[in-house]
Amino acid sequence: MLCNSCGTTGTGTFCARCGARLSPGEADPNDVFWADDQPTSVQHPAAPPDQPHGPESGWDDWLVSRQPAETTPAPMSPVASGPPAPSGGGGPHWPVFVAVGAVAAMVLVLGGAAAWWASTRDDTSAAAPTTSTATAVVTTVTSTAPPPPPTTTVTTTATSTSTTTAPVTAADQLGDLRDQSLGQLVTDDSWALSLSAKQDGTRDERQTTRSGSHVFRLQDILELHDDLDSVYSGYTSVYLLKAEDLGSTKGPDGDKIWMTIVDPGGLSSRADAQAWCDSEFPWLTGDDLTNTCYPRQLTSP
Numbered sequence: 001m002l003c004n005s006c007g008t009t010g011t012g013t014f015c016a017r018c019g020a021r022l023s024p025g026e027a028d029p030n031d032v033f034w035a036d037d038q039p040t041s042v043q044h045p046a047a048p049p050d051q052p053h054g055p056e057s058g059w060d061d062w063l064v065s066r067q068p069a070e071t072t073p074a075p076m077s078p079v080a081s082g083p084p085a086p087s088g089g090g091g092p093h094w095p096v097f098v099a100v101g102a103v104a105a106m107v108l109v110l111g112g113a114a115a116w117w118a119s120t121r122d123d124t125s126a127a128a129p130t131t132s133t134a135t136a137v138v139t140t141v142t143s144t145a146p147p148p149p150p151t152t153t154v155t156t157t158a159t160s161t162s163t164t165t166a167p168v169t170a171a172d173q174l175g176d177l178r179d180q181s182l183g184q185l186v187t188d189d190s191w192a193l194s195l196s197a198k199q200d201g202t203r204d205e206r207q208t209t210r211s212g213s214h215v216f217r218l219q220d221i222l223e224l225h226d227d228l229d230s231v232y233s234g235y236t237s238v239y240l241l242k243a244e245d246l247g248s249t250k251g252p253d254g255d256k257i258w259m260t261i262v263d264p265g266g267l268s269s270r271a272d273a274q275a276w277c278d279s280e281f282p283w284l285t286g287d288d289l290t291n292t293c294y295p296r297q298l299t300s301p
Helices: 029-041 059-065 095-128 172-184 220-230 271-282 284-291
Strands: 191-198 237-242 258-261 292-298
Touching: 029 292, 172 220, 172 237, 191 271, 220 237, 237 284, 271 284, 271 292
Parallel strands: none
Antiparallel strands: 191 258, 191 292, 237 258
8 A cells, every 4th residue: 555645655554664544545534634643643653563573673773764765744652542633734732722721720710719718818807806915014003001090999897786695694594584483473372392592602511512512602503493393393383483582481681592492282281391391301300301391381572
């Protein structure tokens, strides 16, 4: 087949010399496309299958042996695949257009992004409150408080009147017992018995105090009365009187002598009173019995 580019006759699809497509006799419409594309897109064909070369010849030798003698279009790029460039005069300028378009698109994209970022930043700046950091200078003013006014201490002296009660003396207790007895005494001329008749300082050789003394003070007289009351108050009436309270005991010291009177009741005569003393103190006789138990008539002074 004849190569329309370099006039070489060969077999196969491509020319072994220039690499153009071979035509069997008439012009192939695609030859025009390949002819126009030769200056920039001529491919380096692989070794034709029907033209084997021996091992002694290298790839470079094979290329040199097949270069055209006259000026031929530049071989195609070794890129064997890809869409063919459109036919038309002047060579393929579409890569430049594509690059320019890509750059323009990138510029548009970057410009739009920058505009969006600027608007967003403005909106954010406008929406977000401005935070200002201020350093506050704190001035500590130490004020000295005026001294407090002098405290006026008002001392209130409460005058309390306290009644100091004097200790109850034996004389007081004897007086209380006498008052009680006078409220109960019935002076109906009946007979009773005097078991003790003493004044302050009386010395009695036949009787002794609780401490063993024969001298009776008012406290000793009170204690002797308490002892007699504890013995006879259960079945007789016991009174504490002064000698002046009974008409049968009149004398110069009637206002000083304290007497303990026991009234068993039913004694109508002096003999009845003496009989009671004899039966009550059977171990005593004479002056000892008279000193311990002496009949008294209950009469008014």
